[in-house]
Amino acid sequence: MHTSPLLPTSLVGSYAQPDWLIDRGRLAGRFPPRVRARELWRVAPEFLAQAQDDATVLAIRDQERAGLDIVTDGEMRRESYSNHFATALDGVDIDDPGTALDRSGHANPVPRIAGPIRRPHPVEVDDVRFLRAHTDRTIKITVPGPFTMSQQAQNDHYPDLEAAAMAYADVVNAEVKDLFAAGADIVQIDEPYMQARPDAARAYGLAALDAALEGVTGTTAVHLCFGYAAIIHERPEGYSFLPELAGCTVDQISIETAQSGLDLGVLTDLTDKTIILGVVDLSDPAVETPELMAERARRAYDRIPPEQLVLATDCGMKYLPRESAFGKMRAMAGAAEILRRELA
Numbered sequence: 001m002h003t004s005p006l007l008p009t010s011l012v013g014s015y016a017q018p019d020w021l022i023d024r025g026r027l028a029g030r031f032p033p034r035v036r037a038r039e040l041w042r043v044a045p046e047f048l049a050q051a052q053d054d055a056t057v058l059a060i061r062d063q064e065r066a067g068l069d070i071v072t073d074g075e076m077r078r079e080s081y082s083n084h085f086a087t088a089l090d091g092v093d094i095d096d097p098g099t100a101l102d103r104s105g106h107a108n109p110v111p112r113i114a115g116p117i118r119r120p121h122p123v124e125v126d127d128v129r130f131l132r133a134h135t136d137r138t139i140k141i142t143v144p145g146p147f148t149m150s151q152q153a154q155n156d157h158y159p160d161l162e163a164a165a166m167a168y169a170d171v172v173n174a175e176v177k178d179l180f181a182a183g184a185d186i187v188q189i190d191e192p193y194m195q196a197r198p199d200a201a202r203a204y205g206l207a208a209l210d211a212a213l214e215g216v217t218g219t220t221a222v223h224l225c226f227g228y229a230a231i232i233h234e235r236p237e238g239y240s241f242l243p244e245l246a247g248c249t250v251d252q253i254s255i256e257t258a259q260s261g262l263d264l265g266v267l268t269d270l271t272d273k274t275i276i277l278g279v280v281d282l283s284d285p286a287v288e289t290p291e292l293m294a295e296r297a298r299r300a301y302d303r304i305p306p307e308q309l310v311l312a313t314d315c316g317m318k319y320l321p322r323e324s325a326f327g328k329m330r331a332m333a334g335a336a337e338i339l340r341r342e343l344a
Contacts, residue, residue, distance in 0.1 A: 004138055006343060007311055007336045008069035010276065012223055012254055013081060013142040013188065014316030015059040015074030016325040021051055028319055032080040034110040034152045035097045036087050040079055052077040053130065060134050062326050067333030070138045073131045081190055081316060082144035082152060086111055089171060090118040098154020103196035112154045113164055119171040122178045132183035141184045145191035146172050146212050147205035162204040169211035180218035188221040188254065195224045198241035206244055213249045221252035221276060225315045243269035252276050256314035258296055259283050267303035275304050278314035279335065280328050285320055287327035290334030297339055306343055311336050
């Protein structure tokens, strides 16, 4: 693991994809795809992998230029945070998809579980190797969580969604171990549906997350949010599922606080975790000042010591204009510098 400074800075996962790579108008005009959405790509299929590699290098360099301490691949190769992994598994029919309600209550085409969920091969190992080869900074890769994938599928095989979530946990567990072996410093499991469906998360989602982390020895994170600001416009004032993670084996918990003005009293229950604190508002393309982001971070000090904080975006930056995304990253790095000088 690379040495990180006090209050390291990081993306949650995604960065803004270039306009030449993906049709951002079509991307923004729909809900995040759960099945494949090849029509979003602007590049011909035979050149797509090369274009995605080039875009990934751009995302890495933008993060480095902005001054981030922890670098992701920007999820340049993904149509959404979850479908890249979920549609690579055996046992799910993506050609004859099912339907499930999104967190906004809209019906969405989703993978249909038609047989045992299996991982025929590692899905993101090459992505980690590419990232590791192109930066000497601490690197993080993200994987959709087993509970969230179970909620984003139509179950036509398992006796119930709990069984489906545990099957997803097995494949996530294998993937996470392979990602660490390939050079990842941090692996983040994205579980936004734990916030969206807290009763089911309590019933079996937490057990699925623990199963996904069983035997994992690297630094792990879990991300919960209220949904992309570009799509989900109303933000609740508090999480419906968060203190429950206190007993989980995950090392870091990623939460949004900037858009929601979250009451940080909830952090009192999570004092043994590192908190990836969202201090960047993604609902407005205007770039906040470093001073404003620093003030958002200071709000957490009376709950979590600075040594246990990572400064980050509230959620993925996928839907922001690229110039706005870069400006916000640079401002976040500036906020970290302000806070480090104060604490020194």
